[in-house]
Structure formats: C-alpha cells, structure tokens
Amino acid sequence: MISLRGVSLVYPNGVRALDNVNLEITKGDFVFLVGDSGTGKSSLLRLLYREAKPTTGEITVDGIRVDRLRRNRVPALRRHLGVVFQDFKLLVDKTVWENVAFAMQVTGAHTRDVMRQVPRVLDLVGLSHKSRMYPGELSGGEQQRTAIARALVNNPKILLCDEPTGNLDPANTTEITALLLRINLKGTTVVVATHNQAVVDRMRRRVVRLEDGRITTDEERGYYYLGLGQGQVLSG
Amino acid sequence: MQMTAIGTVAITIVLLGLFLFVRAALAAVGAQLLDQIEVSAYLRPDATQAQVAAIARFLSVDPMVASAQYVPKRQGLAELRERTKGTIDTGLLTENPLPDKFRIKTRVPDDVPAVAASVRRLSGVDNVVYGQKIVARLLQLGAVLRRIGIGVIIVFFAVAGIIISNTIRLTVFARRREIAIMQLVGATSTYIRLPFICEGLLDGVLGALLAVGLLAAARAALWPRLLEALPWAQLAAAPVDLRVFAAELILVGAAIGFVASWLSVGRHLRT
Numbered sequence: 001m002i003s004l005r006g007v008s009l010v011y012p013n014g015v016r017a018l019d020n021v022n023l024e025i026t027k028g029d030f031v032f033l034v035g036d037s038g039t040g041k042s043s044l045l046r047l048l049y050r051e052a053k054p055t056t057g058e059i060t061v062d063g064i065r066v067d068r069l070r071r072n073r074v075p076a077l078r079r080h081l082g083v084v085f086q087d088f089k090l091l092v093d094k095t096v097w098e099n100v101a102f103a104m105q106v107t108g109a110h111t112r113d114v115m116r117q118v119p120r121v122l123d124l125v126g127l128s129h130k131s132r133m134y135p136g137e138l139s140g141g142e143q144q145r146t147a148i149a150r151a152l153v154n155n156p157k158i159l160l161c162d163e164p165t166g167n168l169d170p171a172n173t174t175e176i177t178a179l180l181l182r183i184n185l186k187g188t189t190v191v192v193a194t195h196n197q198a199v200v201d202r203m204r205r206r207v208v209r210l211e212d213g214r215i216t217t218d219e220e221r222g223y224y225y226l227g228l229g230q231g232q233v234l235s236g
Numbered sequence: 237m238q239m240t241a242i243g244t245v246a247i248t249i250v251l252l253g254l255f256l257f258v259r260a261a262l263a264a265v266g267a268q269l270l271d272q273i274e275v276s277a278y279l280r281p282d283a284t285q286a287q288v289a290a291i292a293r294f295l296s297v298d299p300m301v302a303s304a305q306y307v308p309k310r311q312g313l314a315e316l317r318e319r320t321k322g323t324i325d326t327g328l329l330t331e332n333p334l335p336d337k338f339r340i341k342t343r344v345p346d347d348v349p350a351v352a353a354s355v356r357r358l359s360g361v362d363n364v365v366y367g368q369k370i371v372a373r374l375l376q377l378g379a380v381l382r383r384i385g386i387g388v389i390i391v392f393f394a395v396a397g398i399i400i401s402n403t404i405r406l407t408v409f410a411r412r413r414e415i416a417i418m419q420l421v422g423a424t425s426t427y428i429r430l431p432f433i434c435e436g437l438l439d440g441v442l443g444a445l446l447a448v449g450l451l452a453a454a455r456a457a458l459w460p461r462l463l464e465a466l467p468w469a470q471l472a473a474a475p476v477d478l479r480v481f482a483a484e485l486i487l488v489g490a491a492i493g494f495v496a497s498w499l500s501v502g503r504h505l506r507t
Contacts, residue, residue: 049420072425079422089417106423150421 001027001158001189002048007057007067009043009213017043019213021057025191027157030184032200033193034224035210041193044210045160048191049081050074062157079107082151082159082188086166088143090135090150096122097131100150107154121149125179141172148179152188159183161192165199173199197224238439241403245396245443245492246450249485252392253451256481259381266374270345273366277338277355280362287360288336294358295340300347305339312337335362346375393492400439400496404432408504415504425505432501433494440493444486452482 002025009018018040025031033041046052047059050066059066062080069077090099097118104114122128125145135143144164151159161180165173177192177199184190194200200207200223207222208215217226279288288306295304307315312334342351348366356364408415418428455478 051420075419075422075424077422078420083420089420091414091417103421106418106421106427154422 001025001029001062002191003058003060004044004047005058007044007047007054007059009040009047009052010055017213018047018054021213021215023208023215023218025189027189028184028187029189029191030181030203030205031191032203032205032207032222033191033210034195034200034207036195039210040213041195041210042162043213045083045162045191045193048158048160049078049083075106079154080156080158082148082154082156084144084147084151084159084161084164086163088135088140088147088167090143090146092135095132095134096127096138096146096149099135099146100153103150103153117153121152124152124183125149139172140168141175144168144172144176145179148176148183152183156188158189158191161190161194163194164192165194165196170198177203200224238403238435241400241439242443242446244399245440245489246446248392248396248399249444249447249489250450252389252488253447253481253485255388255392256385257451259385263378263381266378267345270348270371270374273342273345273348273371275340275342275348275352275355275364275366277340277352277361278363278365279336279338279360281335283336283360283362287358291338291355291358291360295338295355298351298354300342300344300351302341302343304341307337307339309334309336345371393488396440396443396489396492397496400436400493401500403439404436404497404500405504407435408432408501412504419505425502428505429498429501433497436493436497436500437490438493440489440491440496441486442489443493444489447489448482448485452478 002023004021004023007018007021008016010016021040021044023044033044035041043052047054048061048066050069054067057067061077064077066077091102094102100121101114101118104117109117119128119131122131125148127142127145127149130138130142135146138146144167148159148164159180164180165176168176173196180190180192181203204221204223207217207219207224209217209222209226277291279291292304292306295301309332313329313332316334338355340351340355342348348371349368352364352366352368355361415428
C-alpha cells in the first residue's frame with residue numbers, strides 16, 4: 001500500500017530530515033512511527049501526502065508514484081487519504097457537521113451523498129449529538145474526533161496521523177487511540193507518528209523507530225523504547 | 237478595506253472616463269473644424285478667362301476635391317459685409333479690395349495641404365490660403381492624442397489592477413489558515429480561488445458603477461455651464477454614446493477585477 005525506497009529529504013536550509021529510508025506498509029497495517037522530536041516522523045508523513053517532495057528516492061502510495069506527481073494532481077491524491085494533525089486544523093467558523101461535510105464538498109460530491117455519509121462518520125467517532133457545535137465549543141478530544149471524522153468522510157484507504165494525541169490529556173489520548181484502532185479493524189491502513197510512549201506500549205503493534213532521519217528498528221509487536229520486551233525497565 | 241478598493245478604483249475610472257471624454261471631444265471638435273476648412277485660391281487681377289476656365293477644369297477632375305465654387309469679387313464683398321455686419325462698417329470702403337477667388341472644399345481634411353500645393357502652381361493663381369498653421373496643428377493634435385491615449389489607458393488599467401490586487405492579497409493573507417486547510421483536504425486551486433475571484437470582480441464592477449454614477453452626476457451638473465462658456469463644445473457631444481460608454485467602463489472594471497484577483501490568489505497558492 002505504501003512504499004518508500006531510498007528516500008532522502010534534505011530541506012533548503014540544509015537540514016537532512018530523512019536519510020535513505022526504506023519502508024513497506026501493507027494494506028490493513030497499523031504502524032506507529034516513533035522517535036523524539038526532530039527525528040523525521042512528520043517529514044515522512046508529509047512526503048506521503050505531498051506536502052513536500054523527496055530529494056531522492058521513490059514513494060508509492062496505493063499504486064501512485066507520489067514523488068513524481070504533477071502539482072495539479074496533488075488535490076486528487078489528498079482526497080484519497082485522510083490526514084489528522086496534532087492541532088486538529090478545523091475551520092473555526094464552521095460547525096462540526098460543516099467541517100466534515102466540507103471535505104466531501106470539495107470533491108464535488110452530491111448533496112444526497114453528503115447527507116448520507118456525514119452522519120455515518122460522525123456516528124463512528126461518537127459526535128452525532130454535537131454536530132451543530134463549533135470547534136470553539138468542543139473539548140480537545142472532541143475536536144480531534146471531528147478531525148478524524150473529516151479525514152474518514154471520503155472513505156480513504158489510508159489514514160495518516162501526525163501526533164494525533166499531542167494536545168490531549170491521557171483520557172482523551174486513550175479514547176482517540178482506541179478509535180484509531182477501531183478504524184483500522186474496519187480495513188483502513190493507519191500510520192500514526194507519535195512520541196507518546198504509553199500509547200505505543202499499551203497497544204503492541206508494529207513500531208518503526210526513527211533516529212536522525214534513519215529507520216533504526218522495525219518491530220512487529222514493538223515498544224516505544226528498544227529492548228523493553230527483554231524485561232528492561234526505565235527508571236522513574 | 238473593500239471600501240477603499242472600490243473607492244480608489246472608482247476614482248481611477250472617473251479619471252479614465254474624463255480623459256476618454258475629453259479626448260473624444262477634442263477629436264470631434266478637431267474633425268469638425270477640419271471639415272469646415274475652406275481652401276481659398278485667390279486669382280491674380282490680370283487672370284484671363286482662359287486661365288480661369290483651366291483652373292475650374294483642373295478642380296473638377298481632381299479626385300481630392302469635393303467642391304469648387306467661383307466667387308467673383310462682388311460676391312466676395314457681399315459675403316464679407318454679411319459676416320462683419322455690426323462690427324465693421326464696410327460702407328467706408330471706396331473700392332473693392334477683394335480679388336476673385338475659387339472656394340475649394342476637399343473630401344478629406346488631410347488632403348488640404350496637397351490640394352493647396354497643386355492649385356498654387358496653376359497659372360493665374362496669385363495665392364492659396366487655408367489657415368495652414370491651424371490645420372497642421374489640428375492634424376498633429378489628432379495623431380498625438382491617439383498615441384497618448386493608448387499609453388494613458390494602459391497606465392489607468394495598471395493602477396486599478398494593482399489596487400484590487402493588493403486588496404485581494406490582504407484578504408488571502410487574512411484567510412491563509414483556511415486556505416491551507418482546504419488544500420490539505422484536497423480542494424483544487426480553482427475551488428479555492430473562486431470566492432476571491434468573485435470578490436475581485438465585485439470590487440471592479442462596484443468601483444466602475446460608482447465611477448459611472450459620478451461621471452453622470454458631473455455631466456448633469458456641469459454640461460449646461462460648459463455649453464455657456466464654450467458654445468462650440470456642443471459639437472463634441474454627438475459622437476459619444478453615453479450608455480455604451482458606461483457599459484464599456486463597467487466591463488473594464490469587471491475585467492480589471494477578474495484579472496487582478498486571479499493573479500494575486502494564484503501567487504499565494506503556488507507557494
């Protein structure tokens with residue numbers, strides 16, 4: 001589903017965000033991208049939805065060579081992906097309903113399809129009863145759920161999450177992560193970049209670790225920190 | 237912010253409208269004057285009947301000549317008396333000072349110098365007069381107006397375009413968060429552009445409407461006074477169809493608004 005081969009990303013200011021990254025993600029996978037801040041997690045995700053172009057290497061997403069995509073084809077790519085951000089990125093002057101519907105409307109969907117699909121995803125994230133509220137009236141967790149609903153409204157095959165629980169308290173963090181898991185169980189490939197150790201350790205899924213722009217480990221049922229599975233305990 | 241754009245565009249179009257109107261008026265007046273230019277070919281006192289007949293024949297076959305009339309001195313004096321009645325007492329004249337002449341009119345004002353030159357060479361002709369200096373100046377004025385006109389119009393377009401472009405850019409900047417979110421969600425550039433294009437169009441059209449209103453009001457208020465001061469200005473009114481002119485100005489406003497906003501949004505989206 002997602003494939004990166006020999007991908008490097010060097011920013012104009014000379015910073016090497018990614019260095020010869022090779023990664024294969026199959027359909028239906030749930031992958032954590034972990035690493036401390038600045039190790040390249042966000043950069044990797046940005047390459048997948050073409051917010052940046054790789055300096056070298058090939059990137060394929062659902063059969064499309066994303067690195068070779070023409071600029072005017074990028075909107076079409078993004079309509080087939082769902083992206084969730086740490087700061088939610090909701091339109092503050094639109095209601096929950098309107099924010100979610102908006103992602104469908106920009107694809108030119110019929111109103112009747114919008115009327116059918118939006119309640120469905122709102123129900124999935126548990127916000128049906130708050131569809132008329134504005135982001136300013138919602139809690140952090142509810143705003144993120146709205147963002148997730150928006151990301152899902154076009155039935156994407158892939159959901160990319162860049163620190164989705166970064167602005168949330170532990171309770172909301174658990175809720176959101178559980179939601180992402182439910183979404184994955186329905187068949188969506190989910191990639192979550194995070195530096196939330198607790199979540200990663202609790203879920204024991206595939207963990208891809210990044211350090212200085214390079215992938216150092218890739219474990220099927222991993223922990224946030226290496227070697228924890230062998231009984232090592234961190235102090236504190 | 238929007239009011240400033242509309243207001244400034246209005247002023248620019250008012251100036252443009254005034255300029256175009258004055259230019260058309262000058263051109264019309266110039267054309268009228270040129271139309272009335274008569275070439276007077278004064279004959280020598282000793283010109284023979286044969287020479288006069290030859291001149292008449294020459295004039296009748298010349299394709300540039302529209303009409304030629306022989307005016308003997310007695311008729312000339314009568315016309316002079318008529319023209320100067322009340323200002324000069326021609327009764328004081330003891331003898332007729334005027335020569336016989338041919339009154340020539342050309343088909344096209346531009347041919348006047350050429351016709352005058354050819355008639356002057358005929359035998360029996362003493363002098364040919366047609367207000368040389370005025371004609372040369374009017375022809376020159378016409379050419380200069382045409383050339384300046386295009387340059388000025390381009391400048392006016394550019395100014396109005398820049399003003400609208402800046403307003404749109406401010407709006408785009410103020411809404412950059414929403415635009416970024418729209419792009420992330422997969423909206424095409426055209427979809428994002430649309431509301432801004434509409435705003436630019438509206439600014440242009442409203443500015444032009446305001447300008448047309450101001451120009452119409454100015455005309456209603458000032459036209460009678462202008463006619464008082466310059467009676468011959470009446471001639472200038474005819475060639476300009478005001479309704480068509482107004483429609484053209486509004487189209488100009490819309491075009492400027494559309495192009496300016498298209499370009500300024502496009503610049504933002506590319507980054």
